Amino acid sequence: MQRAETDERDRKILTALQADASVPIGRLAEAVHLSVSACWRRIKAMEDSGLIAKRVVLVDRRRANVPTTVFVGIRTSRHSMDWLESFRRAIADIPEIVEAYRLTGEMDYLLRLVVPDVDHYDAVYKQLISRLDFTDITSFIGMEEMKFTTAVPVTYL
Structure with a gap:
């Protein structure tokens, strides 16, 4: 399912994922007032379209000794x-x-x-x-x- 437009729910999903990509899908779906499956489909569509390029872990530079x-x-x-x-x-x-x-x-x-x-x-x-x-x-x-x-x-x- 590729969506032609990004709406306010997609923006809320992106904002939440940019803050913490490990947020459980259930909590994310609840926050944007969607069912878990509808929320997952939106995320999948944004990944398929390339809007979500990838999900990564951010390493603390000081703890990694590159301050x-x-x-x-x-x-x-x-x-x-x-x-x-x-x-x-x-x-x-x-x-x-x-x-x-x-x-x-x-x-x-x-x-x-x-x-x-x-x-x-x-x-x-x-x-x-x-x-x-x-x-x-x-x-x-x-x-x-x-x-x-x-x-x-x-x-x-």
């Missing part, structure tokens, strides 16, 4: 598809790089890393520069995490 966040801005003088694919391969198997974006403006790429400390960031930095040539790499160490969420707004659905 330091480093943002890395990268500039390159190379702007070819070959270079872009080389860059994708270079960062793909570095687990400390948890996010990577291609940008407009002064910086070409922005990476977010989580590491135990600056020494470990330096090791990642050395891995990067051993794999590709960059025009500039600028690092910013996060001092305080002021807001972090994996939840996306559902009001635009």
Whole structure:
């Protein structure tokens, strides 16, 4: 059952699942005023359509000994598809790089890393520069995490 539109109940389901994907289906169904089977069908339809991409566990970074966040801005003088694919391969198997974006403006790429400390960031930095040539790499160490969420707004659905 693929639904053409997302309604208010779907938005409530998504909001609840983004807060805690392990919530029992019975409790979720009750909260959105649906039967368990109707709630399950809606979730399944959102999964089938790709709106729900996957369900994951969020690990506490401090307890996993990676409390330091480093943002890395990268500039390159190379702007070819070959270079872009080389860059994708270079960062793909570095687990400390948890996010990577291609940008407009002064910086070409922005990476977010989580590491135990600056020494470990330096090791990642050395891995990067051993794999590709960059025009500039600028690092910013996060001092305080002021807001972090994996939840996306559902009001635009």
